[in-house]
Amino acid sequence: MNNTLWGMEITADQLLTGFGDTLYMVAFSLLFSVVIGLPLGILLVITRNGHILENKWVFNVLNPVINILRSIPFIILLVALIPFTRFVVGTAIGTNAAIVPLIFYAAPYIARLVENSLLEVDKGIIEAAEAMGATTWQIIFRFLIPEGLSSLVLTFTTATIGLVGASAMAGAVGAGGVGDLALSYGYQRFDTMTMIVTVFALVVIVQLLQSTGNIVSKKIRRR
Amino acid sequence: MIEFQNVKKMYESKKQTVEALKGIDLVVEKGDIFGVVGYSGAGKSTLIRLVNLLERPSEGRILVNGKALTSLKPKDLRAEKKKIGMIFQHFNLLNSKTVFDNVAMPLILSGTPAKEIHTRVNELLEFVGLLGKAKNYPEQLSGGQKQRIGIARALATNPSILLCDEATSALDPQTTSAVLQLLKKVNREYNITILLITHEMSVIREICNKVAVMEGGRIVEQGSVFDVFAKPQTEIAQNFVRTVIHDEIPQSFKKQSEGNPIIWKINFIGANSSKPLLSTIAKKFDIDLNVLSANISEIQETPFGNLIMEVTGEESEIKKAYDYIQAENILVQEVSVHE
The missing domain is CATH 3.30.70.260 (ACT domain)
Structure with a gap:
C-alpha cells in the first residue's frame, strides 16, 4: 500500500498503465474505424439519389446495415462478438481483444457522421466539379473531402470521445484502461476515491480531445 | 456551335412525370452572346445544364462543337467538358481553397505542370482584375469579386463556350453591370461563345445579340435582341420587354x-x-x-x-x-x- 495515491486502493503505476491502455485501445480502434468508416460514409453520400455515383443497391444495403450495427448496445456487441474476436485476435480477453468490438461499435458510427459532414458540402460545388470534367476520384478527393474537412475533424473528435466512453465498458472483458479501474475498483469495491480520480481523468481526456478538435477544425476553416 | 434538336427532358417521380422541356430547337452560333430569358420554372435552368450534360436529355439531340456529347465515352466526355466553361448564380467556389487554387483547379484536374499553372492563373487573375487577391479566400471577397473568380476559373482551360447560369442574379445592379461588361470582354477578346440564362430582361439588353424567350418548357419566341425588343410577338415577351422599356401611359x-x-x-x-x-x-x-x-x-x-x-x-x-x-x-x- 506504499505507492497508493490520495488514499486510493490503486497505485500510481496502475493509474498510469490504465491511461496507457485507454490511449492504446482508443488509438487503434479509432485508426481501424476511420479506415472502415470513412469510405463507407463517402459511399453513403455518393451513392444516394442524384449524386455522382447514384446506386440504389449499394445505398439500400449499406444504409440499414449501418443502422442495425448502430442499434446494438455496446455491451451486447462486446459479448456477441467473442467468437469472432477469438478468431481474429486469438483471445477474447485483454486490451487487444477489446479493440475488435470497439471497431464494430465506432466504424458504423463514423460512417454515419462522415455522411452527415459530407452532405453539408454545397451541391453547387459538386456541380462545378462535374462541369469541369472531374473524375469521380477527383470529385471525392479534390472537392468533397477538402470542403468537408473542417466538419470531418469535428466528426472524428466526436467519434474519439465515443470510443473513450465505450472503452471504459470494455473493462467487462478485462481490457484494462482508466474506465476498467473505475469499474473494478471504484464501482465494484466501493473505492470512492478511485472512482473520483478515474472519472476526473476521463473528464480531462474528453475535454482535451474536444478542445483540440475544435481548434484544429477552426484552423482548417481559417476565416 | 451549340445546337438543340427537338430536345425533351422528363423528370419521373413515383407519382407523375413532369415534362420540363417539351421539344427545344435552338442554334447558338460561334461568337454569339445568346440569352435565354424566362420566369422560374420555365425550364431555362434545365436547358443550360443539358449543354454540358449536368443533366441528360430524355429525347432529341444536342450538338456541341458538332459532337453529340451523349454518345461519348466518359473519358472523351470529360475532355469535351474542358472546352465548356461554366459560371453559376452562387459562384460555387471552394471555400477551403485560396483564390489562386480555385482558378488553378481545372488545370490541376488535367495534370498541367505547376509552372504552367502559375503563369496561366496569374494571367487570368489579371484579366479579371483581381491579381491582388490571389492569396485571399473566397469568403473575404464581395459577390462581384467572387463571380470574377468564377469567370477566371471557367476560362482556365481555354474553352470555346461559356455557360452562365443566372450569373448576375445574386448581385446588385452596379456589380451586375460590371460583371456583364467583363463577359462582353470575354466574348470579344477570347472569341468565346456565351450562352446565358436569366430572368432579367436588362441582362439581355445589356450584352446579348440573340435571345430566346421560354415559357412552360418551350421556346415561345426567339430572334435577334433588337427584333424581339422592337416587336415582341408573344404576350410573355411583351411583358419582359416592358420590364426594361416602359411604354405605358403614366x-x-x-x-x-x-x-x-x-x-x-x-x-x-x-x-x-x-x-x-x-x-x-x-x-x-x-x-x-x-x-x-x-x-x-x-x-x-x-x-x-x-x-x-x-x-x-x-x-x-x-x-x-x-x-x-x-x-x-x-x-x-x-x-x-x-x-
Whole structure:
C-alpha cells in the first residue's frame, strides 16, 4: 500500500498503465474505424439519389446495415462478438481483444457522421466539379473531402470521445484502461476515491480531445 | 456551335412525370452572346445544364462543337467538358481553397505542370482584375469579386463556350453591370461563345445579340435582341420587354385626365430616332404636344426608344401631323387612356 495515491486502493503505476491502455485501445480502434468508416460514409453520400455515383443497391444495403450495427448496445456487441474476436485476435480477453468490438461499435458510427459532414458540402460545388470534367476520384478527393474537412475533424473528435466512453465498458472483458479501474475498483469495491480520480481523468481526456478538435477544425476553416 | 434538336427532358417521380422541356430547337452560333430569358420554372435552368450534360436529355439531340456529347465515352466526355466553361448564380467556389487554387483547379484536374499553372492563373487573375487577391479566400471577397473568380476559373482551360447560369442574379445592379461588361470582354477578346440564362430582361439588353424567350418548357419566341425588343410577338415577351422599356401611359395622367384625350405612342428604331421629329411637327402644324413618357436607349448599339404624348389642337391639323409622321416611316399609333 506504499505507492497508493490520495488514499486510493490503486497505485500510481496502475493509474498510469490504465491511461496507457485507454490511449492504446482508443488509438487503434479509432485508426481501424476511420479506415472502415470513412469510405463507407463517402459511399453513403455518393451513392444516394442524384449524386455522382447514384446506386440504389449499394445505398439500400449499406444504409440499414449501418443502422442495425448502430442499434446494438455496446455491451451486447462486446459479448456477441467473442467468437469472432477469438478468431481474429486469438483471445477474447485483454486490451487487444477489446479493440475488435470497439471497431464494430465506432466504424458504423463514423460512417454515419462522415455522411452527415459530407452532405453539408454545397451541391453547387459538386456541380462545378462535374462541369469541369472531374473524375469521380477527383470529385471525392479534390472537392468533397477538402470542403468537408473542417466538419470531418469535428466528426472524428466526436467519434474519439465515443470510443473513450465505450472503452471504459470494455473493462467487462478485462481490457484494462482508466474506465476498467473505475469499474473494478471504484464501482465494484466501493473505492470512492478511485472512482473520483478515474472519472476526473476521463473528464480531462474528453475535454482535451474536444478542445483540440475544435481548434484544429477552426484552423482548417481559417476565416 | 451549340445546337438543340427537338430536345425533351422528363423528370419521373413515383407519382407523375413532369415534362420540363417539351421539344427545344435552338442554334447558338460561334461568337454569339445568346440569352435565354424566362420566369422560374420555365425550364431555362434545365436547358443550360443539358449543354454540358449536368443533366441528360430524355429525347432529341444536342450538338456541341458538332459532337453529340451523349454518345461519348466518359473519358472523351470529360475532355469535351474542358472546352465548356461554366459560371453559376452562387459562384460555387471552394471555400477551403485560396483564390489562386480555385482558378488553378481545372488545370490541376488535367495534370498541367505547376509552372504552367502559375503563369496561366496569374494571367487570368489579371484579366479579371483581381491579381491582388490571389492569396485571399473566397469568403473575404464581395459577390462581384467572387463571380470574377468564377469567370477566371471557367476560362482556365481555354474553352470555346461559356455557360452562365443566372450569373448576375445574386448581385446588385452596379456589380451586375460590371460583371456583364467583363463577359462582353470575354466574348470579344477570347472569341468565346456565351450562352446565358436569366430572368432579367436588362441582362439581355445589356450584352446579348440573340435571345430566346421560354415559357412552360418551350421556346415561345426567339430572334435577334433588337427584333424581339422592337416587336415582341408573344404576350410573355411583351411583358419582359416592358420590364426594361416602359411604354405605358403614366398612372397619374390616367387618373386626372377627363374625357378622351388624344394620345400617340411613337416608336423610334435606329436612324430615324435621330431626327428632330417633335419640333418639326410642332412647327409645321398648329398642334400642342405634351410628352407623358419617353425613353431612348441603345440595343446592340442601335438607338431604340419610345415616346408617349398627348396631342391637342384642331382635328384636321392633328390628322395632318399624324399622316406626316407615318410618311416619315416612323411607327405611330393612337392609344386610349382607358385601356
